[in-house]
Amino acid sequence: MPPGPEHALPSGPRHKSSRLGLLERLFAGALERPAGSARKRWLQNASGNDETLVAEVASLLEAHQAAEGFLESGAVVQSVEPAELEPVHVGSGVGPYTLVEELGEGGFGVVFRALQSTPIRREVALKVIKLGMDTRQVIARFEAERRALALLDHPSIARVLDAGATDRGRPYFVMDLAPGQPITEYCDELQLTTKERLRVFIELCSAMQHAHQRGVIHRDIKPSNVLVADAGGRALPKVIDFGIAKATGAEFGTGTLFTEMGQVIGTPVYMSPEQAIGSSDIDIRSDVYSLGVVLHELLVGETPFHAEELRQHVNGGDIAAFLAETTPAPLSGRVSVGDQDAADVARCRRTTPAELARLLRGDLENILHCALAPERERRYESAAAFARDLERLLSDRPIEATPPSVAYRAAKLLRRHRVAALASAAVLVALIAGLAVAFQSLTARQAQAELLREIFSTARFEDLYDATAADQQTPPDELDRLVIGAFGERDPIRVDALETLADRLVTSGRLAEGVEAQTAALAAARQIHGAGSAQATRQQAALGLLLARRGDPLLAEFELGAALAAERLLTGPVTTALHSARLELADLLEDSGQREAAIVLLEEADQIAASVETGDGARRIEALEALASLSRRNDDTAATRGIYTRLLELYERRYAQDSAFLVTKYVEYGRWLASVGLTEEASLPMDLALDALDRTAAPPVGLLFETLSALNRLYAQDPSLTTDSEARASLNREVLVASERFSGDATEYLDTLARCAEDLERRGALGRSTQLLTERFVRFEALTGENQLAEATQRARITLAEELLDRADAIRRQGGLPVETYRAARQAAEHVTPYFPGNRNLLEIRLVLATRTGEFAAMLGLLNEFEAASGAQGVHPLALAMQAIALHQTPGSQRAARRALSQAQELARRPEFISLPGLQEAVEWAAEAIYGER
Amino acid sequence: MAEVTQLLQALKAGDDASDELIEAVYGELRRLAAVKLARERGQTLQATALVHEAWMRIAGPTGDDGSSLRFENRAHFLGAAAEAMRRILIERARRRQSLRHGGGHGHVDLEPDALVELPPSTDLLALDEALQRLTALDPAHGKLVELRFFAGLSIVEAAEVLGISRATADRNWAFARAWLFHELSPESRGGAAADVES
Structure with missing residues (x-):
């Protein structure tokens, strides 16, 4: 080479x-x-x-x-913080909303005043959630609650109107814009007395009762969510954020909520103990507790526990014990005489510390003690009961809450000591070991398991965990060894013990440790019962569910898939034991783009449930609901239809014919059918829904509205489905129901007016349509009238006025319309008059319309305005014709009347007036009035 | 961990990291990353910190059986870890890309756990492809980049793993980096450096 x-x-x-x-x-x-x-x-x-x-x-x-610096720094794995990905700011658009002004920033998100552009221009409050949450889950949870939220209709509740995701996937909520300031600030600023504060608080309770009766728990009651504004000299509280805590926070136990973010995000001071420990079993009594905290703050200016105090216990992991064992200092003791703070607090309530302490002592203390009981069984059972006791107090009747009994205090003391004893890991281990020895015989196994479970659920097992985890080196191993040491490696109870432990840890918000324990439970089940055993399979499925909850989709997918595969080998998919696992796996599969597999899995879940279940079909419904939403997203019309058929069958079997659940499902199905263009088919379930409601004596007005609204939108989509007169009747009914459903100034009501006006116009009811638009304009005006108007709002109002004016103008140009139409147009024109001062065209429109409706008195008034505006008398034929009529009706002016008429007739022939709409009629009318009577 | 330890101990000096070892290390790193990210939402996680922490957990003060791991095991481990990290990061990037394109309805389902951060305007998947081309030309160069970037090792550590001198590592690194940078710069796609393959 x-x-x-x-x-x-x-x-x-x-x-x-x-x-x-x-x-x-x-x-x-x-x-x-x-x-x-x-x-x-x-x-x-x-x-x-x-x-x-x-x-x-x-x-x-x-x-x-x-390439300076290129690849130099090494790869970085970064977790998502959507706030960084997407700066949401004033001026930017979110869905159909434009952000106008930032109202505030809370732990969960930023709240904006926003302007909605379609279908109506209106102002709303828009909250963008900033946590790195799973948007789809947040919205799904909101959707699940939506039905209940739609039933909320109370002057003291700001409704959540809409939820969605921003372009970059951050969830947002749209709410009524509620004016006012936090309840505590409001009361302090106005220096309300204790009794006045109680009155405001009772109002708040009534709103909460309204929600509770409709099955909605707020979960995040705190002063900043109770805004109070003056309404005609009365303090009107408005509760905001209904449904949001559940949608965004339900899955967050304390561990996640407070420590993982590196800061306290929730508001632990207002949380009930069961919420603070991350329990998923939350009921209305949790809201009662939070109300108690708010009342406490209203009365003495501070919460029962301080935020810092709670934060330490949250971080220390012993919040549950702290809340259960600690009795807050009594109210009256917090305003001791001679204390400067107490003097300020008292002054804020227009009283003295001594007087305030006297007011608070006794009944109010007992009432708060009852509301703030750590055990919810001891609390007021409802917000109404809470309010009733306060009413009794205000009217000097005996209250129901009693001071805590000696027995109760003793029991509490005893429990505190027992917990303290158990907190020592050594004691607990000895106890477990002792149990193992004591229960040697096989027959006692069951009892042993029971007892162990009881220890695990009542004793503070986390303390054992903490004790062993103190060195941070080998917590899981150490724990393993403890349990192994107590029961032996092949003792089946080890599986139970570890599973119980996992459950306990997860419930108290320690998800990561829970996963570790569950992993150990799986290992133990495999070792003891064999790798493919039913026990191991169950543990594996449980592990998968926990992993999914922890946000580890890949691992969760693996574990759940393996568990289901094992079940298949073991018995074939014939039991519903792994029902949740199937649903969760389907969800994960869909997330990772494997829709087909998810569908197969859900179908299987439905089939198994169908073959096993004899009861109310709850599992089938669960599976089919998931299937329906997946299939809808898949745009598979045929499949979705089939799923809905099955789903509705189950609903029909499960619920009474007029059940709100069934009706809602009919409407949902109808809406979906309409959305894919199957309008004719859609009318069937909608009719069923409306029939069911019409058969009910007092149908829930919210549901009736939803149904009518869906039906009318369907008619608008496909006008051939019904006749004009039927459509008109239905639209008028929708407006009527909306006026019952919403307060007159509610934005939904305004929306309804706009939509129905549009549909009515298409159905030939121009007059009624104009009437509705006028009403909407007037209400819109009233709605925004008091506020300092944002420029955008002002523009919106003028746009609306212009629309109305155009419409009135269009109507006056048409002859032969029913007189009601002209009347509606005239009223519309009159309502917008203040927006167009000195506008001659508008005056002309009003004059012509008055002519068309034959309203003489109105014409005379207009005539004066018209003349003032045109600067000269009698130069306009319309004005002259009006003048002629006026003179004719004035005794002794008949000649002048005739002169005016002939002038009008002459002017009306001039080219500049010849095409003026309505002029000819007006002149003829005047002629008839003057000469026709003869 | 125990599995990784055993696999490491089974290796002799000079052996390449086995697929089995990479698999085991991959599992460990993933687990570790998931745990860390779940605890520290909004935080970034340096690949180098992750890899080193995993090593600390494996080697510990003493191994499970009481004997400490030999020093050369560390090189094996780091080699395997670099490859595992590369896989983890590429998987995330792929998944993210597919989510972006398949999102529909104008909104993106964010991957719930983590994203990969790259130097500005660098596409991780493109980098991975370029790196594959470089590895085909010279496997040692490819490995060096993998160690430096995906495992976040320093030049000295990477040189140790590869068994080359610091000076050689410096030279190779400068070349590999320039080659990749050139390969990735849009105006010279298919340009001079790519001609090497023809």
């Missing part, structure tokens, strides 16, 4: 690397030489004057210059 430049060699795999080697040598050599002509000369020589090679090396050298 002759010597020469290497690139000239025939190419082949071996030579690729030698060519690379040559490039490398030239590159390294060039780098050692100073950049410039010296380097260039060297490169020319070293490459044997190969221009291509020189160019290549030169470009690599250039890249080297530019």
Whole structure:
């Protein structure tokens, strides 16, 4: 092989690397030489004057210059913080909303005043959630609650109107814009007395009772969620954020909520103990507790426990014990005489510390003690009961809450001591070991398991965990060893013990440790019962569910899939034991784009449930609901229809014909059918829904509205489904029901007016349509009238006024319409008049419309305005015609009347007036009035 | 962990990290990353910190059987960890890309756990492809980049793992980096450096 430049060699795999080697040598050599002509000369020589090679090396050298820092810092794995991904700011658009002004920032998100552009321009409050939450889950949870939320209709509740995801996937909520300030600030600013504060609080209780009766728990009652504004000299509280805590926070136990974010995010001071420990079993008594905290703060200016105090216990992991064992200091003791703070607090309530303490002592203390009981069984059973006791107090009747009994205090003391004893890991281990010895016989196994479970659920097992985890080195191993030591490696109770432990840890918000324990339970089940055993399979499924909850989809998918596969091998999929596992796995599969597999799994879940269940079909419904939503997203019309058929069958079997659940499902199905264009088919379930409601004596007005609204939108989508007169009747009914459902100034009501006006116009009811639009304008005006108007709102109002004006103008140009239509148009024009001062065209419109409706009195008034505006008398034929009529009705002016009429007739023939709508009628009318009577 | 330890101990000096070892290390790193990210939402996690912590857990003061792992096991481990990290990060990037494209309805389902952060305007998947091309030309260069970038090792650590001198590592790194950078710069796609393959 002759010597020469290497690139000239025939190419082949071996030579690729030698060519690379040559490039490398030239590159390294060039780098050692100073950049410039010296380097260039060297490169020319070293490459044997190969221009291509020189160019290549030169470009690599250039890249080297530019690559400063490239790949230098190493890869970084970053968790999602959507707030960083998507700055949401004033002026930007979110869905159909434009953010107008930032109202505030809370733990969960930023609240904006926003302007909705379609279908109506209106102002709303929009809250963008900033936590790194799973948007789909948040929205799904909100949707699940939506039905209940729709039933809320109370002057003291700001409704949540809508939820969605921003372009980058952050969840947001849209609410009524509620004016006012937090209840505590409001009371302090107005220096309300204790009794006045109690009155405001009782109002708040009534709103809460309204929600509770409809099955809605707020879960996040705190002063900043209770805004109070003056309403006609009365304090009107408005509770905001209904449904949001559940949608965004239900799954967060204390561990996640407070520590993982590196800051306290929730509001632990207002949380009930069961919420603070992350229990999923929350009922209305949890809200009662939070109400108690708010009342406490209203009365003495501070919460029962301080935030810092709670934070320490949350971080220390003993919040549950702290709340259960600690009795807050009594109210009256918090305003001791001589204390400067107490003096301020008292002054804020227009009283003295001594007087305030006297007011608080006794009944109020007992009432709060009852509301703030750590055991919810001891609390007021409802917000109404709470309010009733306060009413009794205010009217000096005996209250129901009693001071805590001696027995109760003793029991509490005893429990505190027992917990303290059990908190020692050694004691607990000894106890477990002792149990193992005591229960040697097989027959006692069951009892042993029971007892152990009881210890695990009542004793503070986390303390054992903490004790062993103190060194941070080998917590799971140590724990394993403890349980193994107590029961022996092959003792089946180990599986129970670990599963119970996992459950306990998860319930108290220690998800990560719970996963560890569950992993150990799985290992134990495999060791004891065998890898493919039913027990191991169950543990594996449980582990999968926990992993999914922890937000580890890949691992969860693996464990759940393996558990289901094992079940298949074991028994075939014939039991519903792994029902939840199937549903969760389907969810995960869908997330990772495996829709088909998810569908198969859900179908299987439905089939198994169908073959096993004899009861109310709850599991089938669960599976089919998931299937329906998946299938809808899949745009598979045929499949979705089939699923709904099955689902509705179950609903029909499970619920009474007029059940709200069934009706809601009918409407949902109808809406979906309409959304895929099957309008004719859609009318069937909608009719069923409406029939069911009409058969009910007092149908829930919210549901009736939803149903009518869905039906009318369907009619609008496909007008051939019904006759004009039927459609008109239905639309009028929707407006009527909406006026019952919503308060007159509610934005939904305004929406309804706009939509129905549009539909009515299409159905030929121009007059009624105009009437509705006028009403909407007037209400919109009242709604925004008091506020300091944002420019956007002002513009919106003027736009609305212009629309109305155009419509009135259009109507006056048409002859032969029913007189009601002209009347509606005239009223519309009159309502918008203040927006167009001195506008001659508007005056003309009003005059013509008055002519068309034959309202003489109105015409005379307009005539004066018209003349004032045009600056001269009698130059307009319309004005002259009106004048003629007026003179004719005035005794002794008949000649003047006739003169005016003939002037009008003459002017009306002039080209500039000849095409003026309504003029001819007006002149003829005047002529008839003057000469026709003869 | 025990599995990784055993696999490491089974290796002799000079052996390449086995697929089995990479698999085991991959599992450990994933688990570790998931736990860390779940605890520290909003935090970033340096690949280097992750890899080193995993090593600390494996080697510990003493191994499970009381004997400490040999020093050369560390090189094996780091080699396996670099490859595992590369897989983890690429998987995340792929998944994220598919979510982006398949999101529909104008909103993106964010991957719930983590994203990969890259130097500005660097596409991880493109980098991975370029790196594959470089590895085909010279496996040692590919490995070096993997160790430096995906496992976040320093030049000295990477040199140790590869069994080359610091100076060689420096030289190779400069070349590999320039080559990749050139390969990734849009205006010279298919340009001079790519000609090496032809």
